[in-house]
Amino acid sequence: AQTVTQSQPEMSVQEAETVTLSCTYDTSESDYYLFWYKQPPSRQMILVIRQEAYKQQNATENRFSVNFQKAAKSFSLKISDSQLGDAAMYFCAYRRRKPIQGAQKLVFGQGTRLTINP
Amino acid sequence: DTGVSQNPRHKITKRGQNVTFRCDPISEHNRLYWYRQTLGQGPEFLTYFQNEAQLEKSRLLSDRFSAERPKGSFSTLEIQRTEQGDSAMYLCASSLWGNAGANVLTFGAGSRLTVL
Numbered sequence: 001a002q003t004v005t006q007s008q009p010e011m012s013v014q015e016a017e018t019v020t021l022s023c024t025y026d027t028s029e030s031d032y033y034l035f036w037y038k039q040p041p042s043r044q045m046i047l048v049i050r051q052e053a054y055k056q057q058n059a060t061e062n063r064f065s066v067n068f069q070k071a072a073k074s075f076s077l078k079i080s081d082s083q084l085g086d087a088a089m090y091f092c093a094y095r096r097r098k099p100i101q102g103a104q105k106l107v108f109g110q111g112t113r114l115t116i117n118p
Numbered sequence: 119d120t121g122v123s124q125n126p127r128h129k130i131t132k133r134g135q136n137v138t139f140r141c142d143p144i145s146e147h148n149r150l151y152w153y154r155q156t157l158g159q160g161p162e163f164l165t166y167f168q169n170e171a172q173l174e175k176s177r178l179l180s181d182r183f184s185a186e187r188p189k190g191s192f193s194t195l196e197i198q199r200t201e202q203g204d205s206a207m208y209l210c211a212s213s214l215w216g217n218a219g220a221n222v223l224t225f226g227a228g229s230r231l232t233v234l
Contacts, residue, residue: 004160044225044227044228045209047223091161093160104221107163110158
């Protein structure tokens with residue numbers, strides 16, 4: 001079974017600084033997706049960034065970028081120029097790409113609570 | 119479309135009572151998922167529908183849980199004879215599934231259940 005581990009229950013960063021959230025996963029599959037989701041307090045979970053395992057290039061979305069190390073099964077999220085609105089729980093998630101007909105369910109890590117200090 | 123809507127947002131009930139949660143997905147989405155999230159943990163998969171068909175259920179979904187999506191639109195999750203261990207956030211998500219694309223899920227804000 002696939003597992004996702006986030007070893008940092010809490011992180012804090014000064015506004016405008018850069019922070020990196022860690023995620024490792026375990027799978028025997030070679031074709032999969034990795035995701036970072038953001039869950040603000042009492043609000044819905046929002047997709048931050050997505051990485052396809054077959055792509056060597058690291059995904060970027062504005063201030064958010066990932067460091068995908070497939071051999072090490074590591075998938076960290078870097079947030080540059082941190083803003084107060086970035087404060088939230090961040091979840092790393094894994095999903096098999098195949099079988100396409102299957103549930104394609106997400107397997108989540110335990111989450112990292114990110115605090116932004118003004 | 120305003121996204122995935124869940125109601126009620128918070129339900130407090132006494133042990134042994136039945137509760138029902140409703141999820142209205144994004145209208146053009148053909149897949150609907152239910153996840154459960156307990157305090158300090160990531161969400162765990164419960165079940166999913168493709169249109170009106172319930173195609174997979176997790177072992178977490180005991181016999182006291184039932185989910186429906188009668189017309190392939192909204193879905194309900196009913197918990198009978200609630201137990202304190204059922205206290206959690208129940209998340210609904212929907213997606214447009216097809217042979218291409220990453221089947222990205224859009225989540226609702228969740229329904230929080232507190233069983234006293």
